Amino acid sequence: MMRKLVGFLSVLITALLCASAYAQPAIQTLNIESDEGAALLERLREGGLVMYIRHADTTGQQCDTYNYSAGREGQRNISSMGREQAAELGKQIEELGIPMAEPILSGPVYRARDTAELAFGVDRVSVTDSLLADDYARGRLDWVLSEHRRLFSEPVGQGENRVLVGHRTPAQMIFGSILSGTSLPEAGVLVLEPRGSEGTEMLGVLEIVPAINGGNPPCL
DSSP, rough: OOOHHHHHHHHHHHHHHHHHHTOOOOOOOOESSHHHHHHHHHHHBBOOEEEEEEOOOOOOOOOOOOOGGGGGGOOOOOOOOHHHHHHHHHHHHHHOOOOOOOSSOOOSSSHHHHHHHHHHOGGGGOGGGOOOEEEGGGGGHHHHHHHHHHHHHHHOOOOEEEEEEHHHHHHHHHHGGOOOOOOTTTOOOOEEOOOOOOOOOEEEESSSSSSGGGGGGOOO
């Protein structure tokens, strides 16, 4: 029991330190039709960036039970609106001419995996524990966060962007309160510039498809 408590406290302290190091006022999402959003879209068309996509809408869905053996039934899943939203997101990304490196990486929790596969197609998606949701990481949270940092910071070739589909909280643990609330809505795209050993720079959050019900609905 004591060993488990010490491990939990270690993970908690790590998360709090990460958050406090980057604590800033929450940012606003950018519509691609705004001047700022259009400028960021042009940067994405050049490539060399990271697109971290939060899973699609989960309005009206149950809370996670965190029981992997229960499969999809034990998880909070995307809604029927979320399935349409994910498909539309993939369509818009293609029509906007945003180049993507393959495979597209997704976390294994179904709301992320379904979003990726509906948006981009099953054959183009590779599922990885590196993008696991924080609540499912358990004793591996430090590793999961380090994998997020690696995928955020590793250089990407010009002419393509690394596409990751995951969850808000791991990104919030890394960047802090700037990503609190609806600043990274469901189906929102966090755009990052990877800088290798120097880490990564947050360029903004794009709303390529409209958020549903505010973009951050509670579970049931």
